[in-house]
Amino acid sequence: MRRSVSVDEDGKVRQAKRDPEGVRRDILSAAMEEFSLNGLSGGRIDEIAARTRTSKRMIYYYFGDKEGLYERVLEEAYAKVRGGESDLGLDALAPVAALTKLCRFTFDHHRANPAFIRMVMIENIHHGRHLLHSEAIRGLNRPAIEALESVLRRGQAEGVFRAGVEALELHWQISALSFFNVSNVATFSAIFGDSLFTADGQEQLSRHVAEMVLRYVLSPGHVGAISPSDG
């Protein structure tokens, strides 16, 4: 009943008596659910074990202790989310279109990955202590800046973007708007209603975030060219 089922080369179904890598992934995915929902201190190992096809013992066998498991879950969260954002093909687009696409993608991508957002929130509550432990994660994020940097430089070279805008700072701004949109839904909508978080509200917000970023970087002569409320 707790043996996983696999298909071998001949197409024959057979019981895979052992599947260490599968067990690992199973645990990781259950742990991601639990931790992203309840945090590190709120997450329960027994609960994670229960959501698994295997037992609590295996968690300690593969991950050492709770904190070790948490760190792997955090890494996994970053890896998964960064994996899904590889090639937007920005280089093939004109600077304005590229930046717009990047903004809208970032906004949507954050929105589509609430578990990742929650893991990052939780990690920030813990002052990023575990993130520092992990070499892997830090290297994972540089490409984002480089892609933005490239778009920015092209735009500045063409004269559509003004000088004096830094890629890192712009990335910070785009991230802020996209992150907050997911991280603070609960409190914001509790206080101000959920009008910004309906399907329509989110679509409009997404457009306006992109518009805000564009207006920020466009050089004086080109601001007027913005589509009044998208088209």
Added chain:
Amino acid sequence: MRRSVSVDEDGKVRQAKRDPEGVRRDILSAAMEEFSLNGLSGGRIDEIAARTRTSKRMIYYYFGDKEGLYERVLEEAYAKVRGGESDLGLDALAPVAALTKLCRFTFDHHRANPAFIRMVMIENIHHGRHLLHSEAIRGLNRPAIEALESVLRRGQAEGVFRAGVEALELHWQISALSFFNVSNVATFSAIFGDSLFTADGQEQLSRHVAEMVLRYVLSPGHVGAISPSDG
């Protein structure tokens, strides 16, 4: 040693044998430290009691249970932070100056209240469940929108601000940029370095956030009038 000391009308120092209100405040402030640092599930009642001049029993006497205490701490956090932002005197300023001031104030104010930010993060992790319980908090935040609304309308009437910008959405944007700056320092600086979080970096970020918001609302003719990098 655990009796608080007060001064009566004659200026005479005397032992205040009982001070219920003081005990309450003492507990609340210790609890705020503990919860904002470790979260609801991570916060320890014994730890809170230890930071108090009184005993653990008193916490249950005054606040019922852990969750009750947490909810009062959350209310307290909102009340304190909203109390400190009352009169910016925006009405006395020209729209552009008023909006700039509001942005920069919001940015700085968030930065000056990390415990509040952390409480809001934690509450969002809990899906805002406790915020909904509290009638008090929700009413507390409307004035912020109204102040912004008033500045916006004046600007639009004068023609400096373009039409089609909503106060609620703009508030969301300003909040996002100001909130993220505090909530995500740990992870952002772990990944991208702390150049944005030094004194200089923060000053520049603050200016650029205000500038971004301004550029977003200014009507076409007035964008050029922005000071290139502040002055």
Added chain:
DNA sequence: GGCTTTATGTACTGGTTGGTTAATAATGGG
């Protein structure tokens, strides 16, 4: 087919921690 290594299940434990019991001291009203 033995023998070592890897993987897994069951049952348990010891410390932690939210919450309580019972007794008592101060306070204020009449």
Added chain:
DNA sequence: CCCATTATTAACCAACCAGTACATAAAGCC
């Protein structure tokens, strides 16, 4: 000055929960 109410203490408890002891089954190797 008595009595009800409010405030406070110290010791206690039961549940919960991270982590472990022990036994054993499967795989890989020669």
